[in-house]
Amino acid sequence: MSTTSGATGPVVRAGGDFQEPPRTPGGVALCGACRERGTCRLGVERERLDEDGVARFALTCPRDQEGGPDVAHGGWTAAVLDDCLGHLPLLHRVLSVTAELTVSFVKPVPVGRPLEVSARVERREGSRWYITGEMVLLPTRAVLARASGIWVTRDQGHFARHADWLAEQDER
Numbered sequence: 001m002s003t004t005s006g007a008t009g010p011v012v013r014a015g016g017d018f019q020e021p022p023r024t025p026g027g028v029a030l031c032g033a034c035r036e037r038g039t040c041r042l043g044v045e046r047e048r049l050d051e052d053g054v055a056r057f058a059l060t061c062p063r064d065q066e067g068g069p070d071v072a073h074g075g076w077t078a079a080v081l082d083d084c085l086g087h088l089p090l091l092h093r094v095l096s097v098t099a100e101l102t103v104s105f106v107k108p109v110p111v112g113r114p115l116e117v118s119a120r121v122e123r124r125e126g127s128r129w130y131i132t133g134e135m136v137l138l139p140t141r142a143v144l145a146r147a148s149g150i151w152v153t154r155d156q157g158h159f160a161r162h163a164d165w166l167a168e169q170d171e172r
């Protein structure tokens with residue numbers, strides 16, 4: 001865990017090291033803003049790492065992420081793919097951040113319907129994890145979106161160094 005200063009004193013940021021994040025009963029690792037509410041605001045309901053090395057996520061696009069009529073805003077699709085693919089190193093207890101992300105929007109994503117995202121590691125080179133994934137509609141498994149990206153492993157000083165960098169920016 002890491003700590004930051006808050007208005008009421010130090011705030012314990014459970015999972016701030018990305019290695020022991022707070023999780024929902026469905027196993028979903030919660031990022032900063034979702035820790036307070038206890039659920040993933042992107043609509044990820046369950047996550048697991050299977051024996052074949054593929055991470056699988058059950059999710060539904062929340063109504064408040066609607067873009068076109070009854071379909072997801074593309075930003076939601078990109079965000080949730082970033083989130084799910086980025087959870088794969090975390091499921092291996094590795095801290096990483098997204099360096100690059102490419103999304104193919106294959107079909108409009110319906111709001112409020114059961115979906116699945118799967119993610120797999122294609123290869124690792126140095127500190128880079130090359131991860132691909134896709135989003136399908138259930139139960140037909142029609143592909144709605146595909147994603148690929150590079151996640152770069154970080155040591156636990158990553159966020160502290162960023163805070164220092166930001167403080168330097170503020171002094172300019």
Ligand SMILES: CCCCCCCCCCCC(=O)SCCNC(=O)CCNC(=O)[C@H](O)C(C)(C)COP(=O)(O)OP(=O)(O)OC[C@H]1O[C@@H](n2cnc3c(N)ncnc32)[C@H](O)[C@@H]1OP(=O)(O)O
Pocket residue numbers: 014015016017018021022029030031032082083084086087090096097098099100125126127128150152154
């Ligand atoms: C709380 C519980 C949460 C729990 C849940 C949390 C879930 C989060 C899931 C979502 C994940 C996110 O959205 S993370 C948030 C979005 N992403 C970010 O904020 C990252 C912002 N960018 C950065 O911090 C930086 O640019 C880095 C870390 C990506 C790279 O920094 P750097 O200073 O260039 O690092 P450096 O040591 O030089 O390079 C390290 C390696 O990365 C490679 N590299 C650097 N940039 C790139 C690049 N754009 N594309 C490819 N590769 C790159 C280099 O070739 C090198 O490879 P090699 O020679 O070492 O092999």
